[in-house]
Amino acid sequence: MIDHGPMDRRQFLQLAASAGAVSLIDRSLAWSSTVEQFSLEITPVTVELAPGVVVQTTGYNGKAPGPILRMREGVPVTVSVVNKTASAESVHWHGLHIGALADGAMEEGSPMIAPGAKVEYRFTPAPSGTRWYHTHTMALTDLNRATYSGQFGFLLVEPRSQPGDYDQEVFLAVHHWEPSFVPAQEQSESCPEITYRYASFNDKLLSTAEPLRVRAGQRVLFHFLNASATEDVWLSLPGHRFTVLALDGNAVPNPAKVEVLSLGVAERIDAIVEMDAPGNWVLGSLDATERDRGLGIRVEYANHQGAAVWNPPQVVDWSYARFSMPQPKKPGSEETPIETLEMLFEKNSDAPGSIDRWTINGRSYPDIEPVYLREGQRYRMRMMNATGCAHPVHLHRHSFELKRVDQVPVSGIFKDTVRLERYNVIEADLLANNPGNSLFHCHQQLHMDYGFMQLLRYGNSGRRIAADNI
CATH class of the missing domain: 2.60.40.420 (Cupredoxins -  blue copper proteins)
Structure with a gap:
């Protein structure tokens, strides 16, 4: 033991x-x-x-x-x-x-x-x-x-059976390169603690990346990943809409079309795009500074010449709720949480050192007690962000079902990472079905390093965990 x-x-x-x-x-x-x-x-x-x-x-x-x-x-x-x-x-x-x-x-x-x-x-x-x-x-x-x-x-x-039809499959990972600390006097409440010289899809900047070549009428399946250490991103492809099929790899109950994709750090989106707007376009960040740093890729239709065009979207229409079941179902007795886990996220600017520490219910890792779960039981996680930073919070080895986002009831959306907006609350249900130590943390590297972590463990407080279950 x-x-x-x-x-x-x-x-x-x-x-x-x-x-x-x-x-x-x-x-x-x-x-x-x-x-x-x-x-x-x-x-x-x-x-x-x-x-x-x-x-x-x-x-x-x-x-x-x-x-x-x-x-x-x-x-x-x-x-x-x-x-x-x-x-x-x-x-x-x-x-x-x-x-x-x-x-x-x-x-x-x-x-x-x-x-x-x-x-x-x-x-x-x-x-x-x-x-x-x-x-x-x-x-x-x-x-x-x-x-x-x-x-x-x-x-x-x-999967054992492939869902849907598509003509091309494209993997695009967002990453930011050559980081440096933002001087304290230049930081704002929205937490730009780190700045970067470059940003890219995969390993090439927009200016030199090989274009994605398509033909009118094609269906392209995009796998998007935000592999940045600290930066959330918003993406758009002028003249096109994304049909979102899955969030964090999990199929959504209501695939819906949106003009803008939002990816917190570590989030993934799978989406189909119908290539029905011939021309040459820039698929890239809504942030002009970020596009200038390289975050984008050209999408070129066959038999079309000229420079790639960027136009801002007509509306920023991203919301988790768009992919929810139309009417959140009423839970049966087996789906009623046995306990609500209240998790208050705060920033401690008075901590020793020059970098803020982050707390969950007033404590920072490793000086924080684990949360104990009972196998087979359902828990409601009420995550409350009392800071001016959005936090992409991640739970290892499990998925959780979103239940309330921005005061809107949702259901059927399963994720392992969720972007919790500044001064906001998200509620999500966790089924304790994978025994062992499970780490919960903010996926922003700086926040995780400076205390924004907590362990979830199976069993009663003080009980040791068998070696086979760690």
Whole structure:
């Protein structure tokens, strides 16, 4: 029996030093003789965003983003990861419902990968949909580490049956490059603590990225991922609308058309676009400064010449509620939460040091008690943002169902990350169906590093957790 509580830096380094050549096995799922093999190497990489614009960072398999990992629903996998950097690392499988030991987060009990070491992650990928993988280390004031780096990539868990028809499939990951701290006197209440020199889809700036070439009448399936360390984004394609099929890889109950997509840090959107407006267009950020930094891609129709055009959308029509069931269903007795978990998010500007600390119910990680869950029970999470920053909050190893957003009742929308607007409240239901340590945190790297985290654990307060269930 072991108890994985909060770790200090010394324990972190001890784990990192002893974690070479081990297998991290998800024991909660059935294993079979059919196992698919994948390999990742964490290495220093050079990313040429444009001619003469070169970024030195860390990535997977010699590039950033890393390779698209296509796994099959229900087919076990082994992912061999070799760390060829000088720092301890990890790989988190964001959005998968797997065991804590294989999840890749030190706070849950998953050991770090020491420099030069190899770790095998073994799990059965589920649920199907657009997931992703990324490092889960701390950066603190080192803006070359963690999610500021190029350590991210798509992970697509292919369902047993493919939904819908499309002519092209396109993967676009948003990332911001060359970060620096915003001087304190220039910061505002909306929290631009970090600024960036460049922004891109995948590894190329708008000015030099290969255009997406289409033909009139095609249906293009876009997989969007916000792999930024700190920046939320809004996207549009002039003259076109996005039919949103899934949020965070989970099918929405009401696919709806919108002109604008909004992605908080770590969120994913799957959307179909009907190519019915011939011309050359810029698919990019609504923010002109961000487009100037490179966040966009040209969409070129066949037999059309000339420069790509950007026009602002007629309306910013994004809302989670647009994809909800038309009439939220009344819960049965088995769907009534047994408890409401009140979670108040605040900023502590009086904390020692030059960087604010972030709190949940007045406490910062690691000086915060876990929330204890009972397996099989449903909980209502009432997340209250008492700060001037929007927070993309993420729960590991589970999905939660949105119930109320901006005072609007919703249902049928399942997510693992949700953008909680400044001075606002979101309510979501969590079914405790994946025993083990589960980390809840803001996915903005700076906020997570400075206290915005809490563990959810299964069992009663003070009870140790069996090793197979960590």
